[in-house]
Amino acid sequence: MKFERNFLTGFLLLAALLGVFIQSDYLLHIxxxxxxxxxxxxxxxxxxxxxxxxxxxxxxxxxxxxYTVAILGAPEVGMPIxxxxxxxxxxxxxxxxxxxxxxxxxxxxxxVIVTLAFAEVLRLLATNxxxxxxxxxxxxxxxxxxxxxxAPWLQGKRGFVAMGIVLAALTFFIAYRLVHSSAGRAAxxxxxxxxxxxSVGIDPFRYSMFVFIVAAFLAxxxxxxxxxxxxxxxxxxxxxxxxxxxxxxxxxxGKGTLSGPVVGAIAVTLLEEYLREFKELRLSxxxxxxxxxxxFAPDGVMGYVRHRFQSLFRRTSxx
Amino acid sequence: xKKTAMAAALLAGFVSMAAQAADTIKIGLIQPLxxxxxxxxxxxxxxSKIAVKERNAKGGVLxxxxxxxxxxGECQPAKTVSAAEKLIQKDKVPVLSGAFCxxxxxxxxxxxxKYKVPLLSGVSSKSDLTERGNEWFFRSxxxxxxxxxxxxxxxxxxxxLKKIAYIGVNDDWGRxxxxxxxxxxxxxxxxxxxxxxxxxxxxxxxxxxxxxxxSKPDGVFVAAETQDGSILVKQMxxxxxxxxxxxxxxxxTADFANLAGEAAEGIHxxxxxxxxxxxxxNKRFVEEYKKAYGELPGKYSAAGYxxxxxxxxxxxxxxxxxxxxxxxxxxxxxxxxxxxSFKFNAKxxxxxxxxxxxxxxKGQPEIVAKATVTADE
Amino acid sequence: xxxxxxxxxVNGLVNGTFYALSALGxxxxxxxxxxxxxxxxxxxxxxxxxxxxxxxxxSMDFFTGLVAVVAVMALFGWLLDRYLIVRVRDKGPxxxxxxxxxxxxxxxxxxxxxxxxxxxxxxxPVSSGPILLGPVIITEVRVFAIAVSVAxxxxxxxxxxxxxxxxxxxxxxxxxxxxxxxxxxxASIYASTFALGTALAATSGMLLGSIYVxxxxxxxxxxxxxxVVVILGGMGNFAGAILGGLILGVAESLWGGYVQTGTVDxxxxxxxxxxxxxxxxxxxxxxxxxx
Numbered sequence: 001m002k003f004e005r006n007f008l009t010g011f012l013l014l015a016a017l018l019g020v021f022i023q024s025d026y027l028l029h030i031x032x033x034x035x036x037x038x039x040x041x042x043x044x045x046x047x048x049x050x051x052x053x054x055x056x057x058x059x060x061x062x063x064x065x066x067y068t069v070a071i072l073g074a075p076e077v078g079m080p081i082x083x084x085x086x087x088x089x090x091x092x093x094x095x096x097x098x099x100x101x102x103x104x105x106x107x108x109x110x111x112v113i114v115t116l117a118f119a120e121v122l123r124l125l126a127t128n129x130x131x132x133x134x135x136x137x138x139x140x141x142x143x144x145x146x147x148x149x150x151a152p153w154l155q156g157k158r159g160f161v162a163m164g165i166v167l168a169a170l171t172f173f174i175a176y177r178l179v180h181s182s183a184g185r186a187a188x189x190x191x192x193x194x195x196x197x198x199s200v201g202i203d204p205f206r207y208s209m210f211v212f213i214v215a216a217f218l219a220x221x222x223x224x225x226x227x228x229x230x231x232x233x234x235x236x237x238x239x240x241x242x243x244x245x246x247x248x249x250x251x252x253x254g255k256g257t258l259s260g261p262v263v264g265a266i267a268v269t270l271l272e273e274y275l276r277e278f279k280e281l282r283l284s285x286x287x288x289x290x291x292x293x294x295x296f297a298p299d300g301v302m303g304y305v306r307h308r309f310q311s312l313f314r315r316t317s318x319x
Numbered sequence: 320x321k322k323t324a325m326a327a328a329l330l331a332g333f334v335s336m337a338a339q340a341a342d343t344i345k346i347g348l349i350q351p352l353x354x355x356x357x358x359x360x361x362x363x364x365x366x367s368k369i370a371v372k373e374r375n376a377k378g379g380v381l382x383x384x385x386x387x388x389x390x391x392g393e394c395q396p397a398k399t400v401s402a403a404e405k406l407i408q409k410d411k412v413p414v415l416s417g418a419f420c421x422x423x424x425x426x427x428x429x430x431x432x433k434y435k436v437p438l439l440s441g442v443s444s445k446s447d448l449t450e451r452g453n454e455w456f457f458r459s460x461x462x463x464x465x466x467x468x469x470x471x472x473x474x475x476x477x478x479x480l481k482k483i484a485y486i487g488v489n490d491d492w493g494r495x496x497x498x499x500x501x502x503x504x505x506x507x508x509x510x511x512x513x514x515x516x517x518x519x520x521x522x523x524x525x526x527x528x529x530x531x532x533x534s535k536p537d538g539v540f541v542a543a544e545t546q547d548g549s550i551l552v553k554q555m556x557x558x559x560x561x562x563x564x565x566x567x568x569x570x571x572t573a574d575f576a577n578l579a580g581e582a583a584e585g586i587h588x589x590x591x592x593x594x595x596x597x598x599x600x601n602k603r604f605v606e607e608y609k610k611a612y613g614e615l616p617g618k619y620s621a622a623g624y625x626x627x628x629x630x631x632x633x634x635x636x637x638x639x640x641x642x643x644x645x646x647x648x649x650x651x652x653x654x655x656x657x658x659x660s661f662k663f664n665a666k667x668x669x670x671x672x673x674x675x676x677x678x679x680x681k682g683q684p685e686i687v688a689k690a691t692v693t694a695d696e
Numbered sequence: 697x698x699x700x701x702x703x704x705x706v707n708g709l710v711n712g713t714f715y716a717l718s719a720l721g722x723x724x725x726x727x728x729x730x731x732x733x734x735x736x737x738x739x740x741x742x743x744x745x746x747x748x749x750x751x752x753x754x755s756m757d758f759f760t761g762l763v764a765v766v767a768v769m770a771l772f773g774w775l776l777d778r779y780l781i782v783r784v785r786d787k788g789p790x791x792x793x794x795x796x797x798x799x800x801x802x803x804x805x806x807x808x809x810x811x812x813x814x815x816x817x818x819x820x821p822v823s824s825g826p827i828l829l830g831p832v833i834i835t836e837v838r839v840f841a842i843a844v845s846v847a848x849x850x851x852x853x854x855x856x857x858x859x860x861x862x863x864x865x866x867x868x869x870x871x872x873x874x875x876x877x878x879x880x881x882x883a884s885i886y887a888s889t890f891a892l893g894t895a896l897a898a899t900s901g902m903l904l905g906s907i908y909v910x911x912x913x914x915x916x917x918x919x920x921x922x923x924v925v926v927i928l929g930g931m932g933n934f935a936g937a938i939l940g941g942l943i944l945g946v947a948e949s950l951w952g953g954y955v956q957t958g959t960v961d962x963x964x965x966x967x968x969x970x971x972x973x974x975x976x977x978x979x980x981x982x983x984x985x986x987x
Contacts, residue, residue, distance in 0.1 A: 025434075026408030029401065054790055102969065106976050108789040109732040109931070113923045114972050117965035120920065124962045127489060127518075136490040138396070138422050232396040232426050240916060241393075244801060251794060273405070283353065284809065287802025294795045295783055353805075355913065358813035489958050516958040520917055522908035525707040526952035526960070533700050546815045550908050557824050557835045578817060578909065 019161035028157035035164030041249040041261035043218035049256030052191035057115030063238040065223025070139040070233035092220020100212040123238035138234030254300030343386040347406035349417030351394040355519040366623030396426035403430040421445035441626030463499040469690035471503035484513040487542035496542035541566030549578035556582040571684035572617035592621035593684040601657035699831035704953040712945025719925035721896035727932020734796040737919030738803035743898025744910030748816040773894025807912040820906035924964035
């Protein structure tokens with residue numbers, strides 16, 4: 001418990017330090033990407049690690065968050081980000097409720113495929129509902145957050161890094177509290193043994209829904225941050241590349257741990273940038289990495305750490 | 320196992336970077352190397368490489384060899400921004416060429432403006448790109464609007480079009496093309512009976528074509544690239560569509576004719592380049608391209624070739640690899656390429672080059688009309 | 697009006713047959729091995745690309761090429777199962793899904809590296825000349841493809857129902873422990889099943905590559921459509937896959953014909969969502985979920 005809390009706090013501090021001292025805009029850009037992925041992967045990890053199902057369509061909530069900010073933050077409407085970002089997260093959470101109601105009653109491959117179906121439907125809607133989303137042309141020119149123009153040191157990318165740190169801190173806090181709450185423990189019990197859990201009165205559906213909605217909220221947050229940073233949103237936010245990256249991050253970092261997604265986000269973002277030199281091989285290597293992790297290190301990096309350093313993770317409930 | 324692999328990758332990366340530390344001038348190139356239009360992005364890269372090879376063989380620019388640093392923008396804004404950031408910040412390129420899809424180019428445009436590095440697009444055809452007042456963006460391609468204006472009249476007259484159906488790939492280029500051509504043709508009295516879109520990667524067009532056939536059009540306008548277009552055109556013939564087919568896309572290529580077979584016969588295409596254009600620069604280009612890649616060049620290859628040549632000329636004129644000087648030098652461009660001469664107008668849109676209307680005859684693009692892209696919009 | 701409707705229905709049935717054939721391998725693998733094979737679309741793609749290599753590069757005729765491709769892909773499937781899938785077999789559904797996703801990413805991009813992004817053609821043994829069935833148009837090569845598809849489906853059915861191997865497969869499907877107790881080499885059966893599924897996917901890839909094109913990047917879309925079909929028909933349900941395929945084909949065709957062509961792909965997903973809402977195990981699933 002303590003180890004994870006310290007790890008996450010340490011990461012945020014490190015990110016803040018880097019944000020202050022790094023001069024290169026390119027490196028700040030990488031840092032921002034790491035933060036976006038850390039938030040997104042943390043949200044996916046909640047479902048994978050604590051509900052025990054794999055929502056291949058999780059990117060739907062990311063995309064919903066991104067589009068909400070895009071539609072409301074575009075020049076014509078021009079809502080400020082203090083409004084659009086929370087709204088985006090809530091929209092994503094609302095859809096989480098809707099989609100969860102339908103999908104959480106299913107299990108295994110059905111769950112996987114139907115969440116994927118939802119993500120695809122949203123992608124097709126985004127591509128074809130031109131009057132709302134401008135179709136494949138996407139929405140450009142999302143407003144620069146006014147709050148980032150307040151202080152000179154928030155100019156440019158540094159401001160976005162600061163924003164990311166705030167959002168990441170919020171995410172880690174929520175995730176941490178969820179996991180260590182009774183709701184979180186109930187979810188873990190369900191994951192470990194569904195029938196025993198039910199026999200002591202835990203309603204699987206209620207707890208799964210709760211975790212699902214929170215995860216959707218956080219994914220929407222990641223999407224909103226992404227949209228504000230890139231200032232351009234198109235149907236690709238519902239696309240498979242984000243899904244693939246998310247999967248790799250959660251797997252590599254270690255599912256079911258809070259620090260796993262952060263480790264994974266750092267590793268994968270750096271890998272993606274370094275593998276630029278091997279453009280053609282890049283994606284092939286990703287495929288091999290996924291397979292290797294599944295076969296040889298199914299608990300990822302943090303899982304290995306936890307295995308080796310048991311003492312760090314000793315606590316009353318194990319997740 | 321993972322660690323060694325990563326270490327090896329990093330080492331190889333460093334070694335390659337060290338090897339490139341020789342005295343060169345770098346030009347950044349962002350194209351889609353993966354994704355649904357990778358096929359076309361590659362063609363652009365190939366054309367660009369030929370231009371660089373040619374120039375380096377003649378001694379390079381300002382006495383130094385040109386080095387092309389290529390990044391994959393995947394035709395996606397976010398990835399293109401990453402690629403542009405890396406090229407400018409890490410590789411310190413003084414000038415960029417890219418990014419193929421108009422939406423990706425728009426994203427790259429803001430990066431170019433922020434870092435004050437000139438960006439030249441040889442492909443992106445969305446009309447409003449040069450209307451945004453971005454002083455660092457130049458376009459050496461035709462716009463959808465321009466092609467439509469140039470050829471709508473000829474098409475309506477030559478093909479005797481009264482009722483037209485429009486089919487396009489469902490992305491910004493397809494939609495833009497249909498929107499421009501349909502408004503031009505409607506202004507000339509043509510009636511639009513259908514506007515249908517399909518997704519990248521669709522293989523079965525029967526349902527869509529059944530609808531088109533049912534509305535009995537005289538002509539069918541198609542905005543599709545080689546991959547989708549070749550299947551589409553084949554199926555048009557299979558389903559017995561009698562209407563005359565015309566469109567935009569990389570159709571004047573051997574690949575297209577090869578895949579579509581006899582269905583390609585008689586199709587009209589409005590393209591800014593065809594390998595049958597009769598200019599000495601073109602003959603030379605076609606020969607070199609064929610020698611290097613074993614196939615004839617299409618419009619994207621030419622686009623890449625022209626873009627790189629224009630950039631290299633500008634660097635030469637600027638006297639040094641300084642972004643601001645290159646930008647000023649670009650404005651003075653007077654380049655003669657395989658498809659005509661290129662100059663930039665006040666909005667940094669190129670003009671003066673050919674746009675041709677070709678008819679595919681026995682797999683070869685036969686030029687039936689020519690127009691020169693004019694200076695004003 | 698009716699002519700138009702008829703044409704749409706025929707288009708749909710043609711596509712549906714192709715969907716059915718391509719989904720058959722997936723439903724078999726799921727039914728027998730409880731493995732959701734996300735690399736299914738990539739096997740289809742490999743069938744198409746290998747088909748192009750066989751007919752275009754090696755100048756084989758279509759049927760010889762098909763036999764060669766089937767043999768190669770069946771072997772590939774067998775090896776994949778014996779050395780890769782076996783490691784995740786008893787670990788629950790999740791590792792299998794993730795492993796095959798990784799495999800899919802690897803196969804697609806390696807194929808792109810090897811053959812490039814250009815579309816390729818598989819030479820068909822018949823022309824694409826039109827045939828008129830009353831007011832409806834269809835082409836010779838499509839009729840040919842349907843014939844081959846039906847033959848493949850029937851062949852697979854016979855294999856499962858009438859041969860010793862098929863009986864062993866069905867026994868393992870019902871109860872793996874009991875099957876091994878009576879002397880069935882279950883490891884071998886699993887590998888054979890995966891090989892069969894792979895070969896079926898590759899067959900449809902090559903077949904459809906002769907009608908359309910074979911391209912290295914289509915795996916993802918094919919997988920998605922196959923999943924839709926399998927859910928419609930019930931996982932593991934042979935006849936259901938066929939019916940599911942036809943339903944999807946006709947539904948897409950009618951939607952595209954009367955509503956909008958751009959959103960045709962949504963039809964399958966909408967159907968999946970609706971059906972799973974009302975029947976969580978698929979339309980025709982006969983298998984109950986075991987605890």
